Amino acid sequence: MNKIPPHKSLFKVTKNKGLPIGNLNSQFFANIYLNLLDQFVKHQLKCRYYVRYCDDLLLLSRDREELIMWKDKIEIFLDDKPQLELRKSFKLQPVSNGIDFLGYIVRPDYLLVR
Secondary structure, three states: OOOOHHHHHHHHHOOOOOOOOOOOOHHHHHHHHHHHHHHHHHOOOOOOOEEEEOOEEEEEEEOHHHHHHHHHHHHHHHOOOOOOOOOOOOOOOOOOOOOEOEEEEEOOEEEOOO
16 A cells, blocks of 8 residues: 555545546536536637546647646636645647556557556
């Protein structure tokens, strides 16, 4: 149990917070709870290329400054409305490096399992 990172264990969260990862309820409620974020990203930020599955999200833009601005606005939005925060290991990188999403590295012509 000591090898489990604190952010991956329900034993180290405050009382009345968290759901088991992989539980159907956690996936269902993530989609309901984060619908606010979906609406914000699509309608307020006007992000054309946005993908979210549960708590993993991906925004694409050709403009690096636009991505940085979106990240800052999303952090403010998440802190205010659903009182959540982005993971500290957030990455901003070119698509040419491949997209690390949902356990895969997605490249234009092939897919790698992470």
